[in-house]
Amino acid sequence: MSKPVKAAVFGTGSWGTAFGMVLADAGCEVTLWARRAELVDAVNSTRTNPDYLPGIELPRNLRATADPAEAARDADFTVLAVPSQTLRGNLAEWLPLLAPDTVLVSLMKGVELGSAMRMSEVVEDVTKVGADRIAVVTGPNLAREVATRMPAAAVVACTDEEVARRLQRACHTTYFRPYTNTDVVGCELGGAVKNVIGLAVGIADGMGLGDNAKGSLITRGLAETTRLGMALGADPLTFSGLAGLGDLVATCSSPLSRNHTFGTNLGKGMTLEETIAVTKQTAEGVKSCESVLDLARRHGVEMPIAETVVGIVHEGKSPVTALKELMSRSAKPERR
Ligand SMILES: NC(=O)C1=CN([C@@H]2O[C@H](COP(=O)(O)OP(=O)(O)OC[C@H]3O[C@@H](n4cnc5c(N)ncnc54)[C@H](O)[C@@H]3O)[C@@H](O)[C@H]2O)C=CC1
Numbered sequence: 001m002s003k004p005v006k007a008a009v010f011g012t013g014s015w016g017t018a019f020g021m022v023l024a025d026a027g028c029e030v031t032l033w034a035r036r037a038e039l040v041d042a043v044n045s046t047r048t049n050p051d052y053l054p055g056i057e058l059p060r061n062l063r064a065t066a067d068p069a070e071a072a073r074d075a076d077f078t079v080l081a082v083p084s085q086t087l088r089g090n091l092a093e094w095l096p097l098l099a100p101d102t103v104l105v106s107l108m109k110g111v112e113l114g115s116a117m118r119m120s121e122v123v124e125d126v127t128k129v130g131a132d133r134i135a136v137v138t139g140p141n142l143a144r145e146v147a148t149r150m151p152a153a154a155v156v157a158c159t160d161e162e163v164a165r166r167l168q169r170a171c172h173t174t175y176f177r178p179y180t181n182t183d184v185v186g187c188e189l190g191g192a193v194k195n196v197i198g199l200a201v202g203i204a205d206g207m208g209l210g211d212n213a214k215g216s217l218i219t220r221g222l223a224e225t226t227r228l229g230m231a232l233g234a235d236p237l238t239f240s241g242l243a244g245l246g247d248l249v250a251t252c253s254s255p256l257s258r259n260h261t262f263g264t265n266l267g268k269g270m271t272l273e274e275t276i277a278v279t280k281q282t283a284e285g286v287k288s289c290e291s292v293l294d295l296a297r298r299h300g301v302e303m304p305i306a307e308t309v310v311g312i313v314h315e316g317k318s319p320v321t322a323l324k325e326l327m328s329r330s331a332k333p334e335r336r
Pocket residue numbers: 011012013014015016017035052081082083084086090107108109110141142143144280281282284
């Protein structure tokens with residue numbers, strides 16, 4: 001009998017835990033690393049994650065530890081599920097502990113502030129591991145739905161298709177259907193920018209602007225994501241797939257989305273401080289709207305929706321003023 005695949009998941013938040021469940025259900029031996037000893041105890045003794053996925057029973061072949069060395073040991077896959085802005089520091093600490101041939105897998109949907117790097121680029125920068133050992137999992141995967149084993153498709157992206165296939169096999173279950181893709185740039189940008197568009201749609205929903213506004217923001221949001229992707233060498237078709245349109249639709253229509261909910265609260269008139277205070281989990285778009293816009297400017301790409309979100313979230317612009325400005329931009333042909 002062949003050895004079971006071993007996976008370490010760094011980050012026991014909503015998605016780290018839910019994806020850990022997927023790997024365990026697919027037959028892997030999974031160790032979650034969590035920062036807090038109380039959460040480790042809860043996972044191992046009650047087989048639940050009361051802080052992030054209350055009421056959901058965790059599989060038997062999934063356990064937790066607060067010791068990063070124990071989590072990392074002999075892992076075939078080292079899965080990273082921490083906030084995008086802390087990844088660099090976290091990974092630098094874990095680097096000496098990583099198993100020699102492990103494949104590093106990013107679950108994160110953000111762009112680093114300052115460097116404007118995608119998460120796989122940060123992983124490569126910190127570890128010096130080749131792109132053929134760095135993979136990305138993305139797509140319409142709201143953690144709580146996945147954790148309750150509701151059906152979802154996903155994309156497993158790696159420049160090395162064989163590595164993508166290995167990871168695909170490691171996380172394929174009856175309810176989670178991963179597709180492979182070699183367009184890592186497109187897949188990662190799709191995930192990071194959809195959080196920003198999710199904020200914009202949330203703001204519009206909170207303002208009560210209706211479904212035409214929502215459809216327009218999703219479509220034009222995808223257009224500006226595709227423009228940025230093409231400037232960075234991505235395949236434009238990736239954006240009509242699960243990592244682009246698929247994730248955008250799920251995020252922009254779900255009350256489970258933290259980015260959408262964050263935007264809705266702003267659109268209803270909450271201040272930024274009040275909105276941050278009621279947001280208990282990572283809403284990546286709040287920080288990544290700035291780094292996405294930075295990336296766009298570095299490549300001379302116009303992203304008016306991302307710019308509007310930055311205006312509202314970081315520059316104190318009122319949603320009403322921002323909307324007026326967005327609607328009164330010069331008229332253009334659709335494909336631009
Ligand atoms: N929740 C979801 O439905 C999905 C989330 N994602 C992405 O996965 C990534 C992680 O998100 P979630 O698990 O949802 O967030 P979360 O907020 O539920 O969990 C974040 C985890 O990171 C840990 N953490 C926070 N600050 C840290 C630090 N300074 N050092 C080390 N660990 C730290 C927390 O303790 C927690 O375990 C994000 O990039 C998100 O966009 C992707 C797909 C689905």
